[in-house]
Amino acid sequence: MQVMIDLCVVPLGVGVSVSSYVARCQQVFEEAGLEHRMHAYGTNVEGDWDEVMAAVKRCHDELHQMGAPRINTSMRMGTRIDRKQTMDDKINSVANKLNN
Amino acid sequence: MQVMIDLCVVPLGVGVSVSSYVARCQQVFEEAGLEHRMHAYGTNVEGDWDEVMAAVKRCHDELHQMGAPRINTSMRMGTRIDRKQTMDDKINSVANKLNN
Amino acid sequence: MQVMIDLCVVPLGVGVSVSSYVARCQQVFEEAGLEHRMHAYGTNVEGDWDEVMAAVKRCHDELHQMGAPRINTSMRMGTRIDRKQTMDDKINSVANKLNN
């Protein structure tokens, strides 16, 4: 089963600057070979369900190892069985509506 | 790694009434033997990370089998390594603050 | 327009214990006279859109005044125009499916 997620991982107990933790997550997705795109309030990742979720778990593991005692993640997860749809497909679909 | 999640699974393409799909998810958590509590806008589940995430995946699988062509889930996921904290611990901690 | 929300307000930069901040939000909803129910990973609130959103803003205001330099909230928001549906209606609807 393919899944597209948007996740925002927030470490607690490490002060207000969390960019080094967010950067580590980007490396996790890169190392996992998963298509991923960061935006200003989270990251889109798509791929096989088990591979994507293994990477999300590794984000929590790595951030705890970096010293974060507590982590609070919010995540959207989308699956569909009617057809395949990539990140670009979703964006193009809205763009087409805006241009017509 | 223990995790506490709050998830809200929303099937698309099946009309506005989604309670039978939500009920199926409750059965999935029950059958998985996971501590779970439904509220008016989601469900709290706690347990071992892999067991909880396997149940979330099974929710998507089952709802697709029930006929939902597309599913959109929103989920919070909390982990901590400083101490154990159950659902009751979290609620009692806030209640104590309100009573003092 | 009526709305039902589920929100989880997380202050950053104040350590790992956030229960006193969550308790303050419960007081904000109580003082606003809004129907609200806390669970282990957030709070359900229902009422008029403008009143509910004013209370959410006041949560951010109050927590900043308590000393939180940064706040990260995750929120679900549901509206419907086909019929009225309270928090109890939603829970009962699922419970009926589980019992049949």
Next chain:
Amino acid sequence: MQVMIDLCVVPLGVGVSVSSYVARCQQVFEEAGLEHRMHAYGTNVEGDWDEVMAAVKRCHDELHQMGAPRINTSMRMGTRIDRKQTMDDKINSVANKLNN
């Protein structure tokens, strides 16, 4: 008070294709003169709290008028009083960590 949000508005009861609804929300943010950026699983918006929330309310209003009987939105909301931080600031902060 400035706020940065990431929102994902999902109409129910209108089938599986929701791109025309998402496109309408983009127009709402454009017409409101708010900085906004769509990604594959939501939209970042930043600005004054009251202006941003008025636009979110207008998204729900407009989508109901387009025929959606029910809407389920998930939203992250971030505020901070320690310093100003734009969408580009957040992205650059992570990018700097990745390059060092």
